[in-house]
Amino acid sequence: MSTIAAFYGGKSILITGATxxxxxxxxxKLFRTxxxxxxxxxxxxxxAGQTLQQRVFQILNSKxxxxxxxxxxxxxxxIRAIYADLNQNDFGISKEDMQELLSCTNIIFHCAATVRFDAALRHAxxxxxxxxxxxxxMASQMPRLEAFIHISTAFSNCNLKHIDEVIYPCPVEPKKIIDSLEWLDDAIIDEITPKLIGDRPNTYTYTKALGEMVVxxxxxxxxxxxxxxxxxxxxWQEPFxxxxxNVNGPSGLIIAAGKGFLRAIxxxxxxxxxxxxxxxxxxxxxxxxWYTAVHRPKSTLVYHCTSGNLNPCNWGKMGFQVLATFEKIPLxxxxxxxxxxxxTNNFTTQYRNAVSHRAPAIIYDFYLRLTGRKPRMTKLMNRLLRAVSMMEYFVNRSWEWSTYNTEMLMSExxxxxxxxxxxxVRQLNWLEYIENYVLGIKKYLLKEDMAGIPEAKQHLxxxxxxHYLFNTALFLIAWRLLIARxxxxxxxxFFIVSFCYKFLSYFRASSTLKV
Ligand SMILES: CCCCCCCCCCCCCCCC(=O)SCCNC(=O)CCNC(=O)[C@H](O)C(C)(C)COP(=O)(O)OP(=O)(O)OC[C@H]1O[C@@H](n2cnc3c(N)ncnc32)[C@H](O)[C@@H]1OP(=O)(O)O
Ligand SMILES: NC(=O)C1=CN([C@@H]2O[C@H](COP(=O)(O)OP(=O)(O)OC[C@H]3O[C@@H](n4cnc5c(N)ncnc54)[C@H](OP(=O)(O)O)[C@@H]3O)[C@@H](O)[C@H]2O)C=CC1
Structure with a gap:
């Protein structure tokens, strides 16, 4: 019998960000084990027009x-769904619900966050x-609380190259930021945001670092x-x-590549x-x-959940495997x-954005207009390129995360x-994982039917x-213009034409001789 599974038996667990x-x-996993x-x-x-019950129902009825x-x-x-909005004071939780939470909760998993890179500082x-x-x-008023687990991100200190499992101080105290946001107006906040976040790429990583300090x-x-x-x-394995x-992180870009929108990055x-x-x-x-509740470490331990130092995979290999999977299983x-x-070249990126992304979008929108439909591709492409530009910071750098605490826990x-x-994560086979990931995107996220694969291949x-026809036509037009000038x-x-003519004549003559 698993000690950890047994530990959660009979427990009252509070999860934020459960949706x-x-x-x-x-x-x-909790319910299954x-x-x-x-x-x-x-x-x-x-x-999105759904009540709490409808949201829970939808989750429980999912695959x-x-x-x-x-x-x-x-x-x-x-499952007991409690109305709460984390943007409100006391989360807008009713008195009765709050009473129940305070008196019964044994374990808290705090997953809720805004993970958007472009969130306004006030909101983040x-x-x-x-x-x-x-x-x-709230947790400090829970007499039965055994452990509080806070989910942060490995990128909360992405301004450093080597990151240890410690909480790093931020240049400005979280309390000072919280206080000043109360009286500063939005325009001023927007102006000082770049100065505050300093060498971090976005408000997300910055506020997650502040969140750790608060903890x-x-x-x-x-x-x-x-x-x-x-x-x-x-x-990777479970439940399948x-x-x-969702389309966060790599998933969105994998879809964009599979659908042929994103051709260069x-x-x-x-x-x-x-x-x-x-x-x-x-x-x-x-x-x-389990470990935090049972062993009660003296200080707050940080655990890195990363793959790079134990079983590294690079973006080149990942991109290659994504495309190889799309060959077999296209969208x-x-x-x-x-x-x-x-x-990695800025000029090539600009060139690719113009030729491989914007130009086809403009041509397609022109075609939509001609056929009496509403153009939409340019707008979609601009949004995609904006999303891609926000990911660039993370795909052009490598970090080293130490994993002493995580390895210590494994040995326990x-x-x-x-x-x-x-x-x-050393047991993970990247090629297999990426193939399953791409397949999962097709099946569970895009809800595409596997029976449609032959038709998708035909479409490609x-x-x-x-593509060949378009390029040939383009080449002929360009050549015709050049010849005229x-x-x-x-x-x-004329040299090429006469060479081809001579070659064909020679070929015909020699084949006649053989007969
Ligand atoms: C061969 C291939 C190799 C692949 C190679 C992959 C490399 C990929 C490296 C990632 C590296 C991250 C490393 C972070 C690690 C963390 O800890 S962060 C946690 C994860 N957080 C995120 O990923 C959040 C990122 N997303 C955002 O911040 C916002 O969605 C954006 C990107 C600013 C866009 O904001 P927006 O314009 O207001 O749009 P939003 O309403 O969110 O979505 C607009 C459209 O863009 C689409 N979209 C949203 N996100 C994405 C996305 N990531 N990609 C594409 N489309 C997206 C939506 O589907 C939506 O489409 P429609 O529904 O309108 O048709
Ligand atoms: N995804 C990733 O790549 C990574 C994520 N993380 C961290 O993991 C945790 C979970 O991330 P993930 O599951 O991907 O994020 P999601 O965006 O999928 O989920 C965020 C959750 O927070 C809830 N939430 C947001 N705002 C509020 C609010 N005002 N009131 C109540 N609930 C709210 C959302 O509820 P609702 O459904 O109502 O919007 C949702 O349940 C986060 O702390 C994130 O920082 C860390 C590293 C990487």
Missing amino acids: GFMGKVLME SPDLKVIYILVRPK LFEKVKEICPNVHEK VQLNVTATQQLLL QQESGNMNIAIIRPSIVGAT PGWVD KATPMAVADLIPVDTVVNLTLAVG ERAFRRPYANFT LSPEDQRVFNFD KRLRNI SQMARNVW
């Missing part, structure tokens, strides 16, 4: 929860810093741990390979692609929850054939726990023919 990518996988847990409280807000429903048929009775601070502070305040400052005598995952990707349901092929499967992050998170209705050129686990809560063949071009043209 997010990582939160869903965390809930799924510890079906006898008491309750999972999830803090949820209504969204991800199929296995759970077999193992734990009463799973819906064990509210979610990633102030909400963390408020949750810690350290407000930890009191609680048992707290911080997990820092790198770039979280589709599931390749599950993913400014990326360093040899830079480490520090991807980590979401189920690996969840396994580590649950193991840390439906591609705009162009999948192709990805990685370049029994062989059974190492199997059930496997976070040993048609695109290839159109230059004597030299005319000479070359």
Whole structure:
């Protein structure tokens, strides 16, 4: 029997961000391995016209929860969705709900955050810093609390090259930032944001670093741990390979490449692609929850959940494998054939953006206009290129993350726990993982039918023919214009034509002789 699974039995667990990518996988694993847990409280807000109940219903009825429903048929009775908006004071939680949470919670997993790179500083601070502070305040009033696990990111200190499993101080105290945002107006905040974030690339990484400082400052005598995952990707093994349901990080760019929108990217092929499967992050998170509650380390431990130092894969290899998978399993209705050129040169990037991205979009929009439809490709391309530009920072650098605490924890686990809560990324076969990831994007995210693969392949063949035809026509037009203007071009043209004619005559003569 797994010690960790047994530990969560009978427990009341509070999860923030349970409707997010990582939160869903965390809930799924908890129910599957510890079906006898008491309750999972999830803090949820209504969204996109759906009530809390509808959102929970949708999650439980998704493919991800199929296995759970077999193992734990009463799973819906064990989820208690509590209305909460992390942007509000006290999260807008009702008195009764708050009372229940304070008196019953044993473990907290704090996953909620804004992960957008372009979030306004005020919004990012509210979610990633102030909400963390408020949750810690709540946690400090929970008599039965055994552990508080905070999910941060390995990039919270991406301004450093070598990152240890420690909390680094920020130049400005989180409290000072929170206070000043209360009275500064938005225009001034926008102006000072670049100065505040300094050598970090965005408000996300900056506010996640501030969030860690808050955790350290407000930890009191609680048992707290911080997990820092790198770039979280589709599931590796559990509950099945390749599950993913959002376009964050690499997933969006893989789709864009597969659909033929994204043909070139400014990326360093040899830079480490520090991807980590979401189920690996969840396994580590649950193991840390157990260790922190049972062993009660004296200080707040930080755990890096990264792959680069144990089992590195680079962007070149990843891109190659993504394209190789699209050869076998193409996406439906591609705009162009999948192709990805990685370049580190600014000029080449600009050139590629103009020729391979913007020009085809403009031509396609022209075609849409001609056929009486609304043009949309240029707008879509601009958004895509903006998203790509925000990822550039992460695909042109490599970081070294030390993993002493993570390795120490692995050695503390029994062989059974190492199997059930496997976070040993050395066992990951990248080629297999990337293939499953791409397949998962097609099946679970885009919901494309596997039966459509032959038609998708036919479509790519048609695109290839159109491509050849287009290039030939372009070449002939250019050549015709050149001939009309230059004597030299005319000479070359006549030389080629007479050479071909002579060659054909010789070929015909020699074949007649043989007969
Ligand atoms: C051969 C191939 C090799 C591949 C090679 C991969 C390299 C890939 C390296 C990643 C490296 C990250 C490393 C971070 C590690 C963390 O810790 S961060 C956690 C992850 N967070 C993120 O990834 C958030 C990034 N996303 C954002 O910040 C925002 O979505 C953006 C990019 C600023 C766009 O904002 P926006 O214009 O307001 O648009 P938004 O409403 O979010 O989406 C607009 C459209 O863009 C699409 N979109 C959103 N995100 C993306 C995306 N990442 N990509 C493409 N499209 C996207 C949406 O689907 C949407 O389409 P429509 O629904 O409108 O049709
Ligand atoms: N994805 C990645 O590559 C990485 C993620 N991380 C960290 O992992 C954690 C989880 O990330 P991930 O699952 O990918 O993120 P998602 O964006 O998928 O999920 C974010 C979650 O936070 C919730 N949330 C956001 N704002 C509010 C709010 N105002 N009130 C209540 N809930 C809110 C969202 O709820 P709703 O559904 O209502 O929007 C959602 O459940 C984050 O802390 C992130 O920083 C770290 C490294 C990499």
